[in-house]
Amino acid sequence: MHDSPVKVPLLDLKPQYQALAAELDAAVAEVVRSQNFILGPEVECFEQGVATYCGVGHAVGISSGTDALIVAMMALGIGDGDEVITTPYTFFGTVGSIVRLGARPVFVDIEPDSFNLDVTKIEAAITPRTRAIAPVHLFGQMAPMRSINRLAREHDLLVIEDAAQAIGARQNGHAAGSFGHVGCLSFFPTKNLGGFGDGGMLVTDDADYAAIARQLRNHGMEPKYIHSRIGGNFRLDALQAAVLNVKLPHLNRWHEQRRDNAARYHQLFAAAGLIRDISQLEHSLERGIVLPAEHAENYHIYNQFVIYTGQRDELMAHLKANGVGCEVYYPLALHQQECFRLLAYLPGDFPHAERAAAMSLALPIYPDLTPAMIERVVAVIADFFT
Numbered sequence: 306m307h308d309s310p311v312k313v314p315l316l317d318l319k320p321q322y323q324a325l326a327a328e329l330d331a332a333v334a335e336v337v338r339s340q341n342f343i344l345g346p347e348v349e350c351f352e353q354g355v356a357t358y359c360g361v362g363h364a365v366g367i368s369s370g371t372d373a374l375i376v377a378m379m380a381l382g383i384g385d386g387d388e389v390i391t392t393p394y395t396f397f398g399t400v401g402s403i404v405r406l407g408a409r410p411v412f413v414d415i416e417p418d419s420f421n422l423d424v425t426k427i428e429a430a431i432t433p434r435t436r437a438i439a440p441v442h443l444f445g446q447m448a449p450m451r452s453i454n455r456l457a458r459e460h461d462l463l464v465i466e467d468a469a470q471a472i473g474a475r476q477n478g479h480a481a482g483s484f485g486h487v488g489c490l491s492f493f494p495t496k497n498l499g500g501f502g503d504g505g506m507l508v509t510d511d512a513d514y515a516a517i518a519r520q521l522r523n524h525g526m527e528p529k530y531i532h533s534r535i536g537g538n539f540r541l542d543a544l545q546a547a548v549l550n551v552k553l554p555h556l557n558r559w560h561e562q563r564r565d566n567a568a569r570y571h572q573l574f575a576a577a578g579l580i581r582d583i584s585q586l587e588h589s590l591e592r593g594i595v596l597p598a599e600h601a602e603n604y605h606i607y608n609q610f611v612i613y614t615g616q617r618d619e620l621m622a623h624l625k626a627n628g629v630g631c632e633v634y635y636p637l638a639l640h641q642q643e644c645f646r647l648l649a650y651l652p653g654d655f656p657h658a659e660r661a662a663a664m665s666l667a668l669p670i671y672p673d674l675t676p677a678m679i680e681r682v683v684a685v686i687a688d689f690f691t
Contacts, residue, residue: 311681313669315630316495320673321559325551332547333501342543344523351546354553355506358473359480359488363515365507366541367522370469370491371398373505375405376539377487378437380507380517381463383408387436389465392422393638393650394658395441399467400639403439410648411435412640414655418583418598420611420665421448423657427456437463442471442481444634444667445497445563445608446599450476450484465489469505472498473560475604482508487518492549497563497608498556504545562672563607566679570610570668571596573683579690583613586660590615592690609634610670616689617666623689629682632667 322329336347348366356364367373383389385407391399393412403410413426420443427438438457440448450466457464464485468474471481472490482488492504507518517534520527525534574580574596581593595613599605611634614620624631638658640650652659668682 311677312628313630313674313678313681315632315667315669316671317673318494318499318671325555328551329548332551333544336543336547344540345543347543347546347550348541351541351550351553352506354550355472355490356508358553358556359482359490359508361480361483361488361508362510363508363512365509365515365518365522366546367489367505367507367518368539368541369503370467370489370493370505371402372522372537372539373469373489373491373507374398374402374439374465374467375537376518376521377465377489377507377514378402378406378408379521379536380514381437381465381486383436383463386434388432388434389437389439390427390430390435391439391467392441392443392658393640393655394420394635394661395443395467395639396469396635397639397642398469399439399441400645404645408436409434410639410645412648412650412655412658415657415661417586417613417657417660419446419448419600420444420597420661421446422453424449424452424456427453428460431456431460431462435460435462437465439465439467440485441467441469442474444597444611445471445474445606446597446603447471447474447476447481449600454484469493470496470608471606472496473556474606477602483510486511487514492545495608497559497606498549498552500545501548502542502545504541504549506541559672560606563670564605566670566672566674567597567605567607567610569676569679570670570683573680574686577683577687579683579687586613586664590664594686607670609667611665611667613661613664614666615664617664620686620689621666624682624685627685627688629685630669633665634667635662638662 469491521536522539525536
């Protein structure tokens with residue numbers, strides 16, 4: 306199969322840029338002409354657009370998704386000695402932010418089919434020191450927020466939604482980021498709504514939290530050179546906001562294209578006889594794959610399309626040798642990372658998260674994939690298993 310002309314990158318952002326190049330270039334040029342690079346009207350416009358899009362009262366532009374998490378926790382007063390319940394299977398920033406503020410992450414295992422927090426395990430992890438729950442909407446599908454919010458109310462806990470991969474994802478019709486006390490978004494270039502560099506957003510319905518976040522992102526300064534809080538330099542650049550203002554109106558169409566691509570994968574993998582039941586993960590999953598599930602209440606935006614396979618590393622090598630991009634998100638669960646050894650978790654403490662780290666593989670899913678490219682991905686995988 307090495308002679309096929311169809312190359313399929315994991316992600317190709319050039320078609321999206323080319324389709325909007327005139328508008329994007331003009332938006333960037335306008336900021337350059339104005340010489341207004343720090344906050345200002347482009348950022349305010351984008352904040353209003355995102356608040357409306359997410360169905361919340363307030364949006365605060367932040368320098369990255371990770372910084373949005375840090376600012377959110379600072380605004381909520383999370384710090385030394387506090388515990389925050391979260392997932393061990395996520396991007397590093399979720400947990401790194403908790404530790405940086407002197408709090409302790411307390412891990413709960415994931416549901417294998419959604420990769421998100423297993424809500425049935427949260428209550429057992431709550432202690433007198435627990436201040437917050439930080440669910441992650443991984444790969445573009447929301448964690449079970451009604452159940453999480455109910456537990457939070459019963460135990461008087463804060464809820465911080467890590468929606469970095471999930472802007473526009475919905476649950477029972479409500480947007481990611483609108484369920485918790487605060488939600489955190491990322492506009493890293495690989496996200497469904499990606500900038501030309503780093504960028505993030507804090508969204509909330511609470512005017513007080515929003516006001517504190519605006520102060521914290523600018524060194525805790527309000528008014529100028531007067532500091533009632535210690536913040537940091539966590540501002541969203543005007544250049545990034547200008548780019549994102551152009552892209553935001555196209556986001557729902559891009560979600561639909563990703564969803565169409567996911568449906569096509571399901572259809573083609575089924576036709577090839579490669580789909581296995583998720584129960585096989587616990588035994589030996591060979592000669593087939595488990596596909597991501599979309600829970601009935603969810604609108605999944607497929608920031609990543611992640612499969613399970615028992616021969617992950619071999620399949621990855623085969624895909625790359627045949628010109629098909631793929632990636633492992635994430636090769637270690639966070640309790641397995643060297644820097645979190647002090648948390649004293651042991652191998653086997655979170656078996657579903659560990660299995661996801663060992664068996665999962667992301668396939669191309671970006672909006673500009675053609676049907677021929679998706680067919681090529683499936684054909685190369687079918688070839689591997691036969």
